[in-house]
Amino acid sequence: MAILVTGGAGYIGSHMVWTLLDAGEDVVVLDNLSTGFRWTVSQRARFYLGDVADAQVLKTIFIENDIEAIIHFAGSAIVPASVADPLAYYDNNSGKTRALLSAAITAGIRHFVFSSTAAVYGPQKTSEPVKETAPLNPENPYGQSKLMTEFMLRDAAAAYDFDYVALRYFNVAGADPLGRTGQSTSGATHLIKVACEAALGKRGSVQVYGIDYATHDGTGVRDYIHVSDLTAVHLEALQHLRRGNRSLVANCGYGTGYSVLDVLNMVTRLHGHSFKVDMAPRRPGDAASVVADSALAQRVLDWKPKHDSLETVVQSALDWELFLMNRNVDDLQTIQKALAAASF
Numbered sequence: 001m002a003i004l005v006t007g008g009a010g011y012i013g014s015h016m017v018w019t020l021l022d023a024g025e026d027v028v029v030l031d032n033l034s035t036g037f038r039w040t041v042s043q044r045a046r047f048y049l050g051d052v053a054d055a056q057v058l059k060t061i062f063i064e065n066d067i068e069a070i071i072h073f074a075g076s077a078i079v080p081a082s083v084a085d086p087l088a089y090y091d092n093n094s095g096k097t098r099a100l101l102s103a104a105i106t107a108g109i110r111h112f113v114f115s116s117t118a119a120v121y122g123p124q125k126t127s128e129p130v131k132e133t134a135p136l137n138p139e140n141p142y143g144q145s146k147l148m149t150e151f152m153l154r155d156a157a158a159a160y161d162f163d164y165v166a167l168r169y170f171n172v173a174g175a176d177p178l179g180r181t182g183q184s185t186s187g188a189t190h191l192i193k194v195a196c197e198a199a200l201g202k203r204g205s206v207q208v209y210g211i212d213y214a215t216h217d218g219t220g221v222r223d224y225i226h227v228s229d230l231t232a233v234h235l236e237a238l239q240h241l242r243r244g245n246r247s248l249v250a251n252c253g254y255g256t257g258y259s260v261l262d263v264l265n266m267v268t269r270l271h272g273h274s275f276k277v278d279m280a281p282r283r284p285g286d287a288a289s290v291v292a293d294s295a296l297a298q299r300v301l302d303w304k305p306k307h308d309s310l311e312t313v314v315q316s317a318l319d320w321e322l323f324l325m326n327r328n329v330d331d332l333q334t335i336q337k338a339l340a341a342a343s344f
């Protein structure tokens with residue numbers, strides 16, 4: 001039986017594909033390449049180009065493959081973009097997931113792992129790690145669109161023969177320790193990626209969005225989780241569902257917050273050269289501090305983080321950025337072919 005990874009050509013999805021292949025799973029990818037790249041998908045996975053809401057392409061996938069579970073990454077993930085165009089976010093994240101869910105349940109697929117986000121929580125009154133039981137009060141349409149999907153999943157699991165794990169990611173960063181994939185998004189807005197690009201001279205400067213937050217140095221605090229630890233939680237979530245356990249919603253983070261300046265200092269230290277940093281106004285939709293309490297994932301899913309230091313996260317992101325330098329798509333496709341032939 002195979003696992004369908006939607007959004008498998010994206011940043012996190014391409015890591016998930018490798019994590020599944022490393023675990024001996026059979027993998028099918030569905031991606032419309034709106035932000036992902038075909039070359040990031042391991043050639044050991046079967047790739048379908050299409051939209052998650054396209055009933056025809058889903059029918060073809062379900063006929064051609066015996067899909068046991070879906071790990072659903074496909075979606076739009078940029079907070080400021082969701083503030084600028086909320087209806088696009090409700091469409092891609094909520095509406096299209098409804099269509100995918102409906103097709104999956106009709107096809108008898110009983111396991112679903114969903115990419116949710118820390119953005120489902122409201123602004124926090126303290127900098128204490130956030131538990132799953134914290135009030136759900138998203139500050140931006142992105143978080144709202146993901147929360148609507150969580151509600152759909154909850155109701156679907158109550159009504160049908162179907163179970164899910166919704167994982168609320170905090171800030172995902174870093175790259176595969178074996179260097180097989182990384183964050184390749186063009187025009188990325190995520191802080192660690194932006195800072196690595198600036199350090200390597202791919203962009204002129206980094207803007208610090210807000211220096212007047214109630215945090216230790218006035219800049220925004222986040223909990224940065226290494227992407228390989230995150231995909232490991234998904235694998236545990238899949239096993240949890242396979243063992244017949246009930247649906248679950250769980251946070252994914254390390255429980256340690258770093259400010260924007262902490263991150264910029266780490267990039268400078270590891271790279272060895274400074275780069276231009278500009279102070280800028282707050283970005284709409286941003287919270288002051290967002291840190292996870294992930295005790296539930298560690299206890300129920302038996303998840304043990306392996307890369308939980310800011311240094312490891314930033315070093316792997318820098319390594320990937322260096323790898324991407326001066327390589328064109330043809331080089332990257334050739335490298336993927338070699339990776340497909342290699343064994344890990």
Ligand SMILES: NC(=O)c1ccc[n+]([C@@H]2O[C@H](COP(=O)([O-])OP(=O)(O)OC[C@H]3O[C@@H](n4cnc5c(N)ncnc54)[C@H](O)[C@@H]3O)[C@@H](O)[C@H]2O)c1
Nearest residue numbers: 007009010011012032033034035036051052074075115172
């Ligand atoms: N990166 C983070 O820090 C973060 C944090 C919390 C949650 N998430 C969630 O994780 C998921 C993956 O995020 P990412 O950072 O890898 O983003 P990404 O943009 O790199 O990956 C998303 C992938 O989904 C594909 N896609 C988008 N809409 C699609 C559609 N309708 N049909 C088929 N394919 C589609 C894109 O082409 C891309 O390959 C998203 O759902 C995002 O909301 C990400």
Ligand SMILES: O=c1ccn([C@@H]2O[C@H](COP(=O)(O)OP(=O)(O)O[C@H]3O[C@H](CO)[C@H](O)[C@H](O)[C@H]3O)[C@@H](O)[C@H]2O)c(=O)[nH]1
Nearest residue numbers: 077079117118119171189190191194207208209220260290
């Ligand atoms: O160029 C930049 C980019 C970011 N930041 C700051 O760095 C922090 C992290 O910002 P990111 O854009 O890297 O990430 P977000 O916290 O906005 O959002 C991420 O984490 C959220 C959960 O908190 C969601 O899951 C979302 O999908 C994911 O993109 C914030 O304080 C932001 O203001 C800067 O100062 N300059």
